[in-house]
Amino acid sequence: SLALPGVFVRIDETLEEAAYRTIKEEIGSCDIYLEQLFTWGDIERDPRMRIISISYMAIVSPHKLKLVKGERVSEVKLYSVNKLIDTKEKLAFDHMKMIKYAIDRIKNKVAYTKIAFEFVEEEFTLPQLQKVYEILLNKTLYKANFRNKIKELVEETDKMTEKQPHRPSKYYRLRETEYEQNKGIFKR
Structure with a gap:
């Protein structure tokens, strides 16, 4: 199934460094807007084991994108957020909740920031x-x-x-x- 990009935080890096590492690995650029979004900790969000995720919201211009297929994935592809939501495409774990939360955050920030x-x-x-x-x-x-x-x-x-x-x-x-x-x- 489809999944948002992510990594496990290394013992010697901060949360933000891990987020930038993911971005660099997946799109090849770190010159982007990045903001911590939310901490996800529902008990059964990942069937493999107890996982707590800190999600980040990144905004990057399409001309800066250089999609890179890393070791952990079979394919890297861009999807329209609205199409993902409208078609009820199956996403891994609680990734759809993350996307919807990010959309709400951006909509709210439009009123009081320059996002x-x-x-x-x-x-x-x-x-x-x-x-x-x-x-x-x-x-x-x-x-x-x-x-x-x-x-x-x-x-x-x-x-x-x-x-x-x-x-x-x-x-x-x-x-x-x-x-x-x-x-x-x-x-x-």
């Missing part, structure tokens, strides 16, 4: 960013209201889209506040 910006390139158009918000929130947003809400978070670049069938769009980037520049918050 949506992890799903766009460094420079993006406002329609691209709005589409990300709509996907994460699972609802259609009114263009004018959306732009009003995010105007303090973005700054224009001097670039425009080219060779589009519609009117060119301006490119924007995430505006970093002085606090973020000094503390490294939400840095890429």
Whole structure:
């Protein structure tokens, strides 16, 4: 059955180091957003033995993905999260619960963090960013209201889209506040 990537934590590494090791082994990159998600400890979650898992949520741009088949797996493949949930695809252990928990976490974080910006390139158009918000929130947003809400978070670049069938769009980037520049918050 399908399973999320994971490893056992080595005696000489931290939880975060184990998470980054998994990411490096499975997708070949560590330049990503990573956040501890939840600790899973139901008694019979793994029929082999008592296993406690600490799950992490990683967000990585598709152009950074380089899927690598490691020693522990027969195949590495990307799946649409919505299709996995809708088709009731069989996942190992409680991995479906983990996926649903991560989706809920992202939806909740959209309201009070800049996590949506992890799903766009460094420079993006406002329609691209709005589409990300709509996907994460699972609802259609009114263009004018959306732009009003995010105007303090973005700054224009001097670039425009080219060779589009519609009117060119301006490119924007995430505006970093002085606090973020000094503390490294939400840095890429």
